Amino acid sequence: MMKKMWLLIGVCWMAGWFLQACEEEDCALTTVAYGSFMFVDEAGKQVALADTLSVTAPLYTSDTLYVYEGAYDTLTSLYPIDTLTADKGYHLVLQVTREEELILNRKTGATGLEVPFSYTATTDTFFLRYSAQVRDTLWVTHENLPYFTSMDCGTVMHYKLTDVKSTHHLIDSVEIVNKDVTNNLKTNVKIYFSVAR
Amino acid sequence: MSKSTFLWLVSCLCLFCMPANGQEKKFAKKETVPTDTIPLFQGFAVSTDLVGPGAYLFGSDFMSAEVALEVNLKNRFFPVVEIGYGKTDATNEDSELHYRTSAPYFRVGMDYNVQYKKRLPGYIFAGVRLGYTNFTYDVEGPSLKDPVWGGEAPFAFADVSGNALWGELLAGVKVTVCKNLMMGWSLRYKMRISVSDHPNSAPWYIPGFGANNNTKFGVAYNLIYRIPWKGR
Numbered sequence: 001m002m003k004k005m006w007l008l009i010g011v012c013w014m015a016g017w018f019l020q021a022c023e024e025e026d027c028a029l030t031t032v033a034y035g036s037f038m039f040v041d042e043a044g045k046q047v048a049l050a051d052t053l054s055v056t057a058p059l060y061t062s063d064t065l066y067v068y069e070g071a072y073d074t075l076t077s078l079y080p081i082d083t084l085t086a087d088k089g090y091h092l093v094l095q096v097t098r099e100e101e102l103i104l105n106r107k108t109g110a111t112g113l114e115v116p117f118s119y120t121a122t123t124d125t126f127f128l129r130y131s132a133q134v135r136d137t138l139w140v141t142h143e144n145l146p147y148f149t150s151m152d153c154g155t156v157m158h159y160k161l162t163d164v165k166s167t168h169h170l171i172d173s174v175e176i177v178n179k180d181v182t183n184n185l186k187t188n189v190k191i192y193f194s195v196a197r
Numbered sequence: 198m199s200k201s202t203f204l205w206l207v208s209c210l211c212l213f214c215m216p217a218n219g220q221e222k223k224f225a226k227k228e229t230v231p232t233d234t235i236p237l238f239q240g241f242a243v244s245t246d247l248v249g250p251g252a253y254l255f256g257s258d259f260m261s262a263e264v265a266l267e268v269n270l271k272n273r274f275f276p277v278v279e280i281g282y283g284k285t286d287a288t289n290e291d292s293e294l295h296y297r298t299s300a301p302y303f304r305v306g307m308d309y310n311v312q313y314k315k316r317l318p319g320y321i322f323a324g325v326r327l328g329y330t331n332f333t334y335d336v337e338g339p340s341l342k343d344p345v346w347g348g349e350a351p352f353a354f355a356d357v358s359g360n361a362l363w364g365e366l367l368a369g370v371k372v373t374v375c376k377n378l379m380m381g382w383s384l385r386y387k388m389r390i391s392v393s394d395h396p397n398s399a400p401w402y403i404p405g406f407g408a409n410n411n412t413k414f415g416v417a418y419n420l421i422y423r424i425p426w427k428g429r
Contacts, residue, residue, distance in 0.1 A: 032344070032345075057346075059346060059347065101345060101346075116344075116345045116346070117346075118343060118345075118346040118348070119341055119342075119343035119346065119348055119349065119350045120343065120346070120348040120349070120350055121346065121348075124346075144350060145396050145397055146341055146350050146351075146352045146397055147396075147397055147398060148294070148296075148336045148338070148352070148354070148397065148398035148399065148401070149399065150399070150401050150409070151287065151289040151292065151294050151296060151401055152289065152292070154292045154294065154338075155292075155294070155338060155341055155352055156341075157341055157343075157350065158396075160396075
């Protein structure tokens with residue numbers, strides 16, 4: 001009987017050692033959480049855009065150029081003009097973001113989008129260009145949630161969507177279907193297009 | 198590595214503490230006990246686990262110390278309460294993340310002597326446990342640098358509260374070493390039932406459970422003292 005007990009003790013020890021060695025952690029493949037947008041028609045069915053689609057986003061670190069026109073001259077500034085200058089009759093004629101991040105370049109048959117959000121800003125802007133003449137703008141408002149996964153897998157930025165708005169050139173409406181943006185790539189927002197493109 | 202080294206050492210310790218061969222032969226007779234005549238209450242025993250503190254001494258990030266009180270009912274059922282304290286204060290050199298927590302934990306359950314019909318110097322047992330802990334933890338690390346938009350977000354959260362409930366299935370062996378002293382191994386399969394989540398973190402270490410995985414295995418090496426009781 002004691003031999004059997006010794007055998008059991010040995011097996012327990014070996015099993016414990018082996019099984020603990022097997023407990024390795026599976027980290028997510030990506031440490032960036034992307035917002036996932038699905039393109040749908042009026043009926044809510046996923047559609048592919050016939051047009052090419054390019055998506056850009058103005059970078060917050062880039063410079064914005066403001067051009068103001070007055071009665072006698074034109075002012076160009078990296079900052080909005082103050083009230084005193086505005087009272088002299090200057091008005092904004094051009095506001096150009098000088099640098100944009102290219103997220104999607106002339107993709108055909110796009111059925112959706114995956115876009116990164118800012119770690120520090122709470123509203124991100126995306127320009128959807130279907131052709132040279134038509135452009136929709138998408139504004140996504142979110143809470144930023146720095147998230148600790150584990151000591152080995154590290155940290156990642158998660159988000160909670162609070163609002164999504166858009167212009168309505170080709171977009172009919174937008175709807176948040178899953179407000180939690182994590183690295184599991186579930187659809188967060190449905191973009192309803194007014195016509196099947 | 199350090200934990201397995203420790204396990205090896207305690208198994209050697211077990212080797213030296215086991216009964217001598219002569220004593221083994223004395224117990225080797227498979228004497229069947231008439232179970233109907235065994236009184237219900239067979240006494241108390243207290244025990245402690247050596248793997249938790251030992252592994253910590255040998256370099257593990259986790260430390261747990263626990264004591265257990267069990268009741269022997271008919272030498273067959275052993276209801277048990279385990280109370281322990283788990284802590285970690287770890288820094289990952291690669292990620293520079295620092296995680297700190299310490300809290301008590303509790304388990305209740307029962308062991309079942311599968312050899313209760315035989316009079317032996319020890320027995321093989323199977324058991325179940327239900328564990329619970331309520332804890333707070335601090336986690337901090339380098340700021341998150343935004344690879345696309347630029348800028349960075351600080352990362353430090355203190356006194357994040359959490360709780361966890363889990364179940365355990367265990368099997369092992371206990372052997373009498375001296376008159377009232379026993380030693381035993383058990384292998385524990387731990388299943389997480391619920392763990393509170395926080396918008397900014399998931400607990401990395403759960404006192405009494407260990408690293409926060411859905412399931413995990415654990416090993417316990419127990420020193421058990423049977424409280425002398427004249428009725429046994």
